[in-house]
Amino acid sequence: MGTPQAIVIGCSAGGLAALEALFAGLDPQLPQAMVVCCHTGSSTVDVLCELLAGHATLPVAEARERTPIAPGMIHIAPSGYHLLVEPSRYFALSVDARVNFARPSIDVLFESAAEAYRGDLLGVLLTGANSDGAEGLRLVRQHGGLAVVQDPADAEVPTMPQAALDRAGADHCLPLAAIAPLLNRLCLP
Amino acid sequence: MSGNQEPLASDTELEDIELELFVRALKLRHGHDFSQYAPASLKRRVRQLSHTQHTGTITALTDRILHDPSLLPVVLEGLSVPVSEMFRDPDVFRALREQVFPVLASYPQINIWQAGCAYGQEVYSLAILLEEAGLYERTQIYATDFNEAALRHAQEGIYPAKEAQLWSRNYLEAGGSHTLADYYSARYELLKLDQRLRRNVIFANHNLVTDEVFCEAHLVLCRNVLIYFSDPLQDRTLALFRDSLVRGGFLCLGTRESLDFAPSALDFTPVDAALRIYRLGSRAAAKE
The missing domain is CATH 3.40.50.150 (Vaccinia Virus protein VP39)
Structure with a gap:
C-alpha cells in the first residue's frame, strides 16, 4: 500500500472543535485531497468553512458538484445534500433520502470514495452522537484503505467512534491530539 | 485493470458490469435511458432497489425488469427518488x-x-x-x-x-x-x-x-x-x-x-x- 491519495473525514456532535484541532496540526505540504462530512444542522456550511479556515494550514472550501477533487485542499460537504465521489474522482451531489437520519451522510461519502480510490484512501472518524460512518469505514477497509478512529474515551461524544470500532475496526485508534501527527507521518510522500 | 492486487477490486468491477447491463436492459426493454446519469448516485439507487426487491444481485434485478412488467413502476420510482419539501430553500x-x-x-x-x-x-x-x-x-x-x-x-x-x-x-x-x-x-x-x-x-x-x-x-x-x-x-x-x-x-x-x-x-x-x-x-x- 502506497501513500494515500485522499483522506475522508466524518464527524457530528463536537465535530467543529475536533476538526479545528485536527486541521491546525496538519503539515501544509500534505498533497492529499481532504473531504469532510460534518453534520451541522444549519442550512449552509459557510460559517463552518470560515471557522475552519481560521485554523487550517490548508485551504478550505465547500465541495462543488462536477469539479475535480483538488489535492492539497480541504473540501466540505454542503448542507442538505449527500456528497459523493464519482469514479472519475469528481464531486457529485444528491438529494436522495437521508441515510442514518443524515444528509449529508458520512456513509454515502465514504462508500463512494472507497470505490473511487480503493486502497489509496484513508478514512477518519471523529466525535459524534450517532453511528453514521461506521458502515462507510468498513467499506474503506474492505477496499484496501486505511481506517483511523478517534479513541472514544477521548471523544467529546463517543457514540460515532465506538460504532465505527464495533463495525469496522481500525488500523489506528488514538486520541485527537495524536491524529494530525499520524496523518503527517502516513501521508507525506 | 488486470493485475489489480487490491482486495475486492474484481467484485467492484463485476458490479459495474452488472450495472451497465441493467441500464441497457431498461433502455432496450422499456425505453428508459439512464446511461447519461451520474454513476455514483445511480449505482446507489440500483443497489437499493436490488436490496428492497430482495434480488441478491443487480443481475437478478435485470432478469426481473426484463420478464416482469409490473416491476417497471417500482424501478422508475426507485431511480427517481423524489425527495423534496415545500418552500425548500x-x-x-x-x-x-x-x-x-x-x-x-x-x-x-x-x-x-x-x-x-x-x-x-x-x-x-x-x-x-x-x-x-x-x-x-x-x-x-x-x-x-x-x-x-x-x-x-x-x-x-x-x-x-x-x-x-x-x-x-x-x-x-x-x-x-x-x-x-x-x-x-x-x-x-x-x-x-x-x-x-x-x-x-x-x-x-x-x-x-x-x-x-x-x-x-x-x-x-x-x-x-x-x-x-x-x-x-x-x-x-x-x-x-x-x-x-x-x-x-x-x-x-x-x-x-x-x-x-x-x-x-x-x-x-x-x-x-x-x-x-x-x-x-x-x-x-x-x-x-
Missing part, C-alpha cells in the same frame, strides 16, 4: 416573489414549467405564492416528471403531517403572507393541500432525457434534477430549457448546481447567481 422562493414575479406580471398569460416535479411540493409552493401575488388566475403551471407514481402522488397533494412544522417555517421565511395552515387540512397523520391550488396545474409525463420542448414558458423551475445528470446531459437539458423559454424568460435551478461546464449556460445571465436564478439572453438583453 425559502430564500429562493422569496427571490422568485420579489424579483421574478414583478416581471411575470407584465405578461397577460403566464406559463411556468416545473420540470421534474416529483411529489409536487414545489408545485404547490409556487401556486401559493402566485395566489398571494394575485397572479395565479392568469398562470398555467405545467408540472412534469417521468415517474408516473410520483405524478399521481403530486396530483393528490397528500403528505405526512409531520412535515407541517418545517414547511410552515419555510413558508414564512419565503415571505408568505398568511399561514401555511390556511392551505391544507390535516387528518390523522396526513395533510392534504387545498385542491383549489391545483386548478391551474397540468400534470404530465415528460422525460428530460428523451423528450423535446414541452411548452413555451416564462419561467422554468428545475431544482436538483440536473445534479443527477452527466455533463453532456446537463448541457442538453439546459439547451432544452433555453428553447422552451420566451426571450427574457427565467430559469431557476438548485442552489448547489454548477453550470461552469455547460456551454449552454452561456445563453443565460444570472439574476441572482447564489440562488441560481437566471434569465435567458445576454446581459444587455436581460436588463432591457
Whole structure:
C-alpha cells in the first residue's frame, strides 16, 4: 500500500472543535485531497468553512458538484445534500433520502470514495452522537484503505467512534491530539 | 485493470458490469435511458432497489425488469427518488416573489414549467405564492416528471403531517403572507393541500432525457434534477430549457448546481447567481 491519495473525514456532535484541532496540526505540504462530512444542522456550511479556515494550514472550501477533487485542499460537504465521489474522482451531489437520519451522510461519502480510490484512501472518524460512518469505514477497509478512529474515551461524544470500532475496526485508534501527527507521518510522500 | 492486487477490486468491477447491463436492459426493454446519469448516485439507487426487491444481485434485478412488467413502476420510482419539501430553500422562493414575479406580471398569460416535479411540493409552493401575488388566475403551471407514481402522488397533494412544522417555517421565511395552515387540512397523520391550488396545474409525463420542448414558458423551475445528470446531459437539458423559454424568460435551478461546464449556460445571465436564478439572453438583453 502506497501513500494515500485522499483522506475522508466524518464527524457530528463536537465535530467543529475536533476538526479545528485536527486541521491546525496538519503539515501544509500534505498533497492529499481532504473531504469532510460534518453534520451541522444549519442550512449552509459557510460559517463552518470560515471557522475552519481560521485554523487550517490548508485551504478550505465547500465541495462543488462536477469539479475535480483538488489535492492539497480541504473540501466540505454542503448542507442538505449527500456528497459523493464519482469514479472519475469528481464531486457529485444528491438529494436522495437521508441515510442514518443524515444528509449529508458520512456513509454515502465514504462508500463512494472507497470505490473511487480503493486502497489509496484513508478514512477518519471523529466525535459524534450517532453511528453514521461506521458502515462507510468498513467499506474503506474492505477496499484496501486505511481506517483511523478517534479513541472514544477521548471523544467529546463517543457514540460515532465506538460504532465505527464495533463495525469496522481500525488500523489506528488514538486520541485527537495524536491524529494530525499520524496523518503527517502516513501521508507525506 | 488486470493485475489489480487490491482486495475486492474484481467484485467492484463485476458490479459495474452488472450495472451497465441493467441500464441497457431498461433502455432496450422499456425505453428508459439512464446511461447519461451520474454513476455514483445511480449505482446507489440500483443497489437499493436490488436490496428492497430482495434480488441478491443487480443481475437478478435485470432478469426481473426484463420478464416482469409490473416491476417497471417500482424501478422508475426507485431511480427517481423524489425527495423534496415545500418552500425548500425559502430564500429562493422569496427571490422568485420579489424579483421574478414583478416581471411575470407584465405578461397577460403566464406559463411556468416545473420540470421534474416529483411529489409536487414545489408545485404547490409556487401556486401559493402566485395566489398571494394575485397572479395565479392568469398562470398555467405545467408540472412534469417521468415517474408516473410520483405524478399521481403530486396530483393528490397528500403528505405526512409531520412535515407541517418545517414547511410552515419555510413558508414564512419565503415571505408568505398568511399561514401555511390556511392551505391544507390535516387528518390523522396526513395533510392534504387545498385542491383549489391545483386548478391551474397540468400534470404530465415528460422525460428530460428523451423528450423535446414541452411548452413555451416564462419561467422554468428545475431544482436538483440536473445534479443527477452527466455533463453532456446537463448541457442538453439546459439547451432544452433555453428553447422552451420566451426571450427574457427565467430559469431557476438548485442552489448547489454548477453550470461552469455547460456551454449552454452561456445563453443565460444570472439574476441572482447564489440562488441560481437566471434569465435567458445576454446581459444587455436581460436588463432591457
